[in-house]
Amino acid sequence: MKKLLSLLAALTLGSTGTLSVVGCGPNNMNDNAQMQTYRWTEMQASKTRFTSEKLTPKIDYSNKTAFIENYDIWDSWALLTNDGSVAVIDGYMFWFALSKPLDGSVASKIMFFYSKTGSNWVSGGYALAENLIAGTEEWSGSAMYDEQSATINLFYTVSNYTFGANWNQRIALAKMKLVLSEGKPSFEKPYYHAIIADADGDLYQTHDDAEAEKYDKQKWAFRDPFYFKDPKTNKEYLLFEGNTGKLTGKENERLSEYTGGFKDYSEDYDFERSNHANSAIGIADLDLVQNKVTLLNPLWASNLVSDETERPAMIYNAEFNRYYLFTTTHGYYNMNLAAELNKKDSLHGFTAKNSLFQAMTPINGDGLILYSNAEKDEDDQWNADYSYAWGVLKDNKESNCLLTLAFSNFSSQGNDSELKKLRGAAPTLGLKIDDDKIVLDFELLPAQVVR
Numbered sequence: 001m002k003k004l005l006s007l008l009a010a011l012t013l014g015s016t017g018t019l020s021v022v023g024c025g026p027n028n029m030n031d032n033a034q035m036q037t038y039r040w041t042e043m044q045a046s047k048t049r050f051t052s053e054k055l056t057p058k059i060d061y062s063n064k065t066a067f068i069e070n071y072d073i074w075d076s077w078a079l080l081t082n083d084g085s086v087a088v089i090d091g092y093m094f095w096f097a098l099s100k101p102l103d104g105s106v107a108s109k110i111m112f113f114y115s116k117t118g119s120n121w122v123s124g125g126y127a128l129a130e131n132l133i134a135g136t137e138e139w140s141g142s143a144m145y146d147e148q149s150a151t152i153n154l155f156y157t158v159s160n161y162t163f164g165a166n167w168n169q170r171i172a173l174a175k176m177k178l179v180l181s182e183g184k185p186s187f188e189k190p191y192y193h194a195i196i197a198d199a200d201g202d203l204y205q206t207h208d209d210a211e212a213e214k215y216d217k218q219k220w221a222f223r224d225p226f227y228f229k230d231p232k233t234n235k236e237y238l239l240f241e242g243n244t245g246k247l248t249g250k251e252n253e254r255l256s257e258y259t260g261g262f263k264d265y266s267e268d269y270d271f272e273r274s275n276h277a278n279s280a281i282g283i284a285d286l287d288l289v290q291n292k293v294t295l296l297n298p299l300w301a302s303n304l305v306s307d308e309t310e311r312p313a314m315i316y317n318a319e320f321n322r323y324y325l326f327t328t329t330h331g332y333y334n335m336n337l338a339a340e341l342n343k344k345d346s347l348h349g350f351t352a353k354n355s356l357f358q359a360m361t362p363i364n365g366d367g368l369i370l371y372s373n374a375e376k377d378e379d380d381q382w383n384a385d386y387s388y389a390w391g392v393l394k395d396n397k398e399s400n401c402l403l404t405l406a407f408s409n410f411s412s413q414g415n416d417s418e419l420k421k422l423r424g425a426a427p428t429l430g431l432k433i434d435d436d437k438i439v440l441d442f443e444l445l446p447a448q449v450v451r
Helices: 002-008 207-212 271-276
Strands: 018-021 071-081 093-101 109-115 122-126 137-146 151-160 168-176 178-181 184-187 192-197 223-229 236-243 279-287 292-301 310-317 322-329 345-353 360-362 368-372 387-394 401-408 427-434 437-446
Touching (some): 071 401, 093 137, 151 223, 168 223, 223 310, 236 292, 310 387, 345 387, 368 427, 368 437, 387 427
Parallel strands (some): 137 223
Antiparallel strands (some): 071 093, 151 168, 178 184, 236 279, 279 292, 387 401
């Protein structure tokens, strides 16, 4: 299988959407690029404080049973409308998640679940019966229901193994219709299914360029597409995780705009690793009529600070006239600029006033929304309260509240039964917005998308 997958890396992908690039380097802005990339600097990251009120709550396993026995379920997202609200179709809500059988007999694929309550999900099976490209895996994304055309737009990551430090990754779109048969929802075969975006090299580092660094701790990504429609302009965008390219933050450079003037490095600071860190939140114009994606300069980047910033999400709040950007990161991909920054897995947020492309500031002053202690402690014992991969969505009850979807590493049969090492949904957490501050506020059932 690995030989097959490595061969696939060199194959032409065949049918694709239209990809174009509009962007520039830091000193060559043009009208289309619209903005300078916001930098999460070393100075800003050094101010991160992991205080107790931001620690995710202990998990109540009496309410956390396995979604599917003998299947790991992890990164997840709800089907939303184009305004970011949870979609309801014929009384049903839908939840997507990455899945894989414990025996490894099937590669990672996206499953879908349905419910009339927004919790107590029923499995509908795989969202896509056939892989777009044979031998590839399906990784995280987002889903948007277009009410006018009654179309489900599933944005996701197509990934294949290459025998290198990182899997190759591209962004795909599947357009499909929902059908109801005897009260059971299912998806028709996509009437459009193609790769719509790939790293270009100039704005976003390519897989080949990353591998050419020959760095044993190299981390590279072009994945996790998130649909966002700006309510102030009605323009549609895709956000995604990537790495800065040759013109937007070439790897292995130390610039003052990345350090922010920080100089207080620890004696054991790994400058080589820091120099290779270039994770970014990318953004692209999206045209769903032509299935066209136009890459823009990265919206946000963490050169020298972090080499992985996953699952971006963007939400607009009208009361505060603010755009809120969220991303999750594993501590071991962060530099030790602040106490525990390289040990805690965390959800970070940044906000812009008035416009999506205005300068951002870290939410809560330091950018930290919430965090979880490591998967294992110093004695190599599993942490049953660990959760990760927080996806953020609007709350249906209060405009100034948000919900998070995440996974944890254990499941149970309910009550006081023994825990099983089986990944499934963690409790949904509620966040409260107060202008440029966001705090943990309440807790719901696992994978609960409405209340």
